Amino acid sequence: MINHPLECWLNLRMDRPLNSGSVSPEELQAWQFGLLRKTISHAVKSSPFYSKQLQGVVPDEILSPADLNKLPVTTPEDLRKNPNSFLCVSQDEVARAITLSSSGSSGTPKRLFFTSGDLERTTEFFQYGMGPLVGEGETVLALLPDSRPGGVGNLFAESISRLGAKTVYPEDPSDIPTILNLLLNSRASCLLGPAIHIHALARLWKSKRLPKNQVRSALLCWDLLPPVAIETISNTFGCEIFSHWGMTETCLGGAVECFQGSGMHLREPDFYLEIADPETGLPVPDGTSGEILFTTLSRRAMPLIRYKTGDLGQIISGPCTCGLSMRRLGDVKGRLDTDxxxxxxxxxxxxxxxxxxxxxxxxxxxxxxxxxxxxxxxxxxxxxxxxxxxxxxxxxxxxxxxxxxxxxxxxxxxxxxxxxxxxxxxxxxxxxxxxxx
Ligand SMILES: [Zn+2]
Structure with missing residues (x-):
């Protein structure tokens, strides 16, 4: 019997009884490929980009990972060129559009669209994923992009409120002294944010000789997790560290750790994730590092098929000792072409x-x-x-x-x-x- 809330969520999403235990890898994959075929049909029917890009693809022939090479990849450049050509619903159904300015030299921003259902599925993932980290009545200090009311970062606050806890945000995520005061005043017991920000917060916390017993967990996300920063955070606060992988293209949530150092369990009901050799584009076996590609399985507004993230990672072989059925992403070490x-x-x-x-x-x-x-x-x-x-x-x-x-x-x-x-x-x-x- 598995008690992790994410397993309940997976069972709910798969229409299985809540107490039916683990899902076998074969059952999970067969269910995901059913959703993937529906995604292809939806995208071909409604998105001008995919009706052209996937011309001649027969969805019923995509049965297993070995068939994915029949599908061309989608690049961030495709998204930049004409984001509207990805849109599969009317503008009325778009609950949120996000413009992502590019950190690279190409300049043109990406634009992403989500329906209220797309946003709700992210809120659910946060709710079930954060269950083990946050208790009722506790406070989370969160450093998130777009945390304004109605913003995508605000989905996180909604998920935390469903757990009976609350979220506080700093106005300026770079102003670490003010964030330190917010942490003290709010008595937050859980931190969420990029490793570098939480690392800086830990350095200032220690310099003021503040106590170890306030923060009990930290969820680090959005960028590399330097081991030296993790050690500083863990030693300073005496807290457990959890990693999260996600990007705006995954509507923030993507994968989360069950306990420190275990690898991040994938958000399997909403994405099929694959790892490809950056040179050849061919899939690599579990345990081998390569570029992370994902296909959305439930996205209505803007499905993405074999989207090249540019992030490098690997799927950890074998099941996790926690018993969760979702595969694990490990070792996200950086991005292509950044060295x-x-x-x-x-x-x-x-x-x-x-x-x-x-x-x-x-x-x-x-x-x-x-x-x-x-x-x-x-x-x-x-x-x-x-x-x-x-x-x-x-x-x-x-x-x-x-x-x-x-x-x-x-x-x-x-x-x-x-x-x-x-x-x-x-x-x-x-x-x-x-x-x-
Ligand atoms: Zn686990």
């Missing part, structure tokens, strides 16, 4: 710099710009009030093997400056990347 190529022909990632730079107590966040022509790595630190640039940070960077080689062989210059020193940080809700100029 920089050093003149020594080695790639440098934000994940590597996180581990070097975030280990210093006074460092809350940082930005990195790589100047290819003049060969300089410019690091702008956000530090805690009354902190300084850590004395041995420069040495730590130049002794990191890849950087050490580039300094010696190519005379790379590493410049470190202070950006913010009032406790605020520069990161927003976008992915933190090394920029190039």
């Amino acid at each position: 920089i190529l050093l003149p020594t022909s080695e790639y440098l990632s934000m994940a590597e710099l996180n581990e070097i730079i975030l280990q210093y107590v006074g460092v809350l966040d940082f930005k990195v710009n790589y100047q290819q022509q003049s060969l300089a790595l410019n690091i702008a630190l956000d530090i805690a009030p009354e902190s300084k640039i850590p004395t041995d940070l420069s040495r730590a960077l130049t002794s990191y093997p890849k950087l050490s080689r580039t300094v010696l062989e190519n005379n790379l210059k590493i410049n470190i400056i202070i950006d913010n020193n009032d406790g605020s940080i520069s990161s927003g809700f976008g992915k933190r990347l090394i920029t190039s100029s």
Whole structure:
């Protein structure tokens, strides 16, 4: 017998009795592919983009993962070019449209549409997924994009209120000192937000010698989860850490952990997720890392079929010890094409710099710009009030093997400056990347 609320939700969605226990992987997949065929039919019938893109596809021939290669992929570029051509319902039925400005160089924003039913399914996922983290009468401090009334981030508050708990939001997610006051005043016991924000909050919390016993759980989402930041958060608050994967294209919710370090259980009733080799586009076996692609299974306004997320991850093989039937996503380590190529022909990632730079107590966040022509790595630190640039940070960077080689062989210059020193940080809700100029 499984007690996790997400298993009840899966049974509800599959029209199975609530006490019928686990769903077998075969049963789950067969049910998902039934929904996937319906999604193809709905998209071909109602979306100008898919009626063209999926011309000649026979939905009844898509029976298992091996058949997915008969379906072309959908790229973020397709979405940018003509978002309206994806729309499958009338404008009257669109409850929410979100414009996503691009963090990359292409500039054109993406636009996504959701019906009230699409939004409700996300609220349900949050409600059942957050059940083990939040008790009745408790408060969640949430750092979410679009948390205005009616905004997509607000779906989270709705799900929390269904659990008998409440949500508080900061007005400015970069203003960490104000967020710290909100955390103290609200007595919130659960934190939700990007790892870098919660990490900065933990650093300030510790600098004020505040107690360990207030926060009992933190759900980290929207970007990389640097191990060094997770350790700081966990040690500072003495709390359990849960990871979440999702993006606006998944209507925020995508996958959530059952306990720390277990991998994130997928939102199987609403998405079929696959992992593809970034070079060949072919599916890779469970346990192998590749690009995450998903197909929506219940989306009415704007179904997405084999959407290329650009995120890299892997499906963890085998069942979870918690007994949940949903597959698990593990090891979401970064995004395609975001590492920089050093003149020594080695790639440098934000994940590597996180581990070097975030280990210093006074460092809350940082930005990195790589100047290819003049060969300089410019690091702008956000530090805690009354902190300084850590004395041995420069040495730590130049002794990191890849950087050490580039300094010696190519005379790379590493410049470190202070950006913010009032406790605020520069990161927003976008992915933190090394920029190039
Ligand atoms: Zn589990």
